[in-house]
Amino acid sequence: MTETDIPDIDIPEWSSALSLGNAEIDAEHREFLARLGHVARLISQGERLQIKDAIRAMTAVLKGHFATEENFFNRVGYPQATAHLVDHVTLMNLALEIEKVIDGSEDFSTPRLALAHFAQSVIDHLTESDMAYRPYLVEAEGVEASEVG
Ligand SMILES: [Fe+2]
Numbered sequence: 001m002t003e004t005d006i007p008d009i010d011i012p013e014w015s016s017a018l019s020l021g022n023a024e025i026d027a028e029h030r031e032f033l034a035r036l037g038h039v040a041r042l043i044s045q046g047e048r049l050q051i052k053d054a055i056r057a058m059t060a061v062l063k064g065h066f067a068t069e070e071n072f073f074n075r076v077g078y079p080q081a082t083a084h085l086v087d088h089v090t091l092m093n094l095a096l097e098i099e100k101v102i103d104g105s106e107d108f109s110t111p112r113l114a115l116a117h118f119a120q121s122v123i124d125h126l127t128e129s130d131m132a133y134r135p136y137l138v139e140a141e142g143v144e145a146s147e148v149g
């Protein structure tokens, strides 16, 4: 494996195209993408301790975000919850794997590869699996708004 075999990691910033129409979820997605982008920049600069700190911070944000979504799924009885939870577990394992391979890698090629794989998977999750529960979120917001009003 040489450096050139590793794909460049291009992390998009959050944009309204990714909006699920819910301020809390959108803010969590925005923060997660910002932290993922930060990890990608640090990993290309090779600052070992900073990379590990940034990965831990990103993973903590992701963990909190997954809990937000999973609580919502429980609350509304989301029918795709089980498959979505499996996705979350897989993504979390990929995120933890990046940190694990940092120490054994001189040139960060393995962590960069792990990050590229994680980034692709997590962006697919955002644009497909997360988008799939958007209608439930919109409906729940509507119900709550009418209960209040
Ligand atoms: Fe999400």
Ligand SMILES: [Fe+2]
Pocket (backbone or CB within 6 Å): 069, 084, 088, 125, 129, 130
């Ligand atoms: Fe999700």
